[in-house]
Amino acid sequence: MAEERSPQTHVIDFRAAEQLLAARDPRGAVQLLAPVIEAHPENTAARLLRARAYFHSAQLRSAEAEFLVVLERExxxxxxxxxxxxxxxxxxxxxxxxxxxxxxxxxxxxxxxxxxxxxxxxx
Structure with missing residues (x-):
């Protein structure tokens, strides 16, 4: 059974993903952001961060898809x-x-x- 995560945990994961991306670990950032975006698919900031992480890990199709979601909303x-x-x-x-x-x-x-x-x- 999957562990239920709190909104505070999602904020912590988001901030940790920012740090991982800054430390040049984009794949780690993508992993941390997955449950955040699953719980909050409307969160454009998380999607933008994940798009950047995909870009920096050369997952260009995934990056493109995320940037397009962001641009659809903004x-x-x-x-x-x-x-x-x-x-x-x-x-x-x-x-x-x-x-x-x-x-x-x-x-x-x-x-x-x-x-x-x-x-x-x-x-």
Missing amino acids: PDNAYAHFALARTLERCGSARAPEAQRHFRLAAALDPRPDFLKAARFDG
């Missing part, structure tokens, strides 16, 4: 557009036009220098 999330674009870019040149569209959306939503550079509006 279409104005510039970081999610940028990270999805990086994910698509890593998938290969066939996805480059799609990646470019998301880079440009990110830059339009938040004109940070790194987003503007990636968007390549000048060329």
Whole structure:
């Protein structure tokens, strides 16, 4: 029988997953986030963190799927557009036009220098 986890445990797991990702253990972060997202599928922050962990562990299809869930809920999330674009870019040149569209959306939503550079509006 599965152990029932409390909301406090989910917060602890989320914070620990952040630490694991910072310590370059993305697969460990993914494992910690699974029960958090299962209990709280609407939690966009947890999904965004899991998408980043998937990206850093080269699980690009899973990363793409998670970034798309985040963007479905928060279409104005510039970081999610940028990270999805990086994910698509890593998938290969066939996805480059799609990646470019998301880079440009990110830059339009938040004109940070790194987003503007990636968007390549000048060329």
